[in-house]
Amino acid sequence: MPEMPDVEAMRRYLEATSLHQEIGGMVFQSANRLLGEDPGPHPDVGRRLKDALEGRAFDDTERHGKWMFVSLKDGRRQTLGLHFGMAGGLKYFRDMADEPAYDRMRFDFSNGYHLAYVSTRKLGAVRLIEDGDAFVERKDLGPDALAEELDFDAFRRRLEGRRTMIKALLLDQHVLAGVGNVYADEVLYQAGIHPRIKANELDVEDVRALYETMHEVLETAIDKQAQPGDLPDSYLTAHRHEDGVCPRCGAALGRVKVSSRRSYICPKCQQTGSR
DNA sequence: CCTATAGCCTGACGGC
């Protein structure tokens, strides 16, 4: 679930619930794999996180692609970096009876509420860093898919000359950050572009359509708080299953592999690059 | 530079 629109929804959720409250305590549950350091593992990251965060409060949030950054600004400049992997999220609650399953890292606020970082498969990551910008730089992430600096020209240049399949490029977080498997399919579907066409075989009009569609799709999804059921009827996302049908033309959806990930396509509506 | 694959984890689902 967590692609950029989902992470953006979670960021707003954290912002609305958990800022400026003293972190009275932290609890880790089967979280070792999530707490690794870059680079290499650290013997007691949990201890270090507690030392760094307990007694302080979250102050601000940012997001870059699928990464969420939560900063604590009193005195030391420190930031918590959160990635949610394939399945995970946040939950704010009061009664421990409402603690969600797979709660791997819990913040116990002094006001009696709790914030859970949930990760079913432990494929996410928790990092204690100085600030988001430096982290993004170090990881060599591309610009956020909706960043202003990624205007059409910058987008075009990032795809220029690449002989990689267009969907693989959209998924590559070094090219641009935030698009995952589901939204890559959605964007390509809405733009009428086949996922396996090579980027250097798209003409400028295709690239422009792709850029504009990407904005439209991501902005719409954020607006709907990334709830798949609330997306427009014309969207592909709700139909990505075994016997799904194109919401536009009714054709049976096709399935292809790109970058070892499953792609759903409408063979009729995504002709650009299909032959 | 490009593609494919395995591995990290765990749960859900289908087939036998």
Added chain:
DNA sequence: TGCCGTCAGGCTATAG
């Protein structure tokens, strides 16, 4: 019901 294989909205390392 139990067991097995496959798949899943991510990412990295590695090999060719």
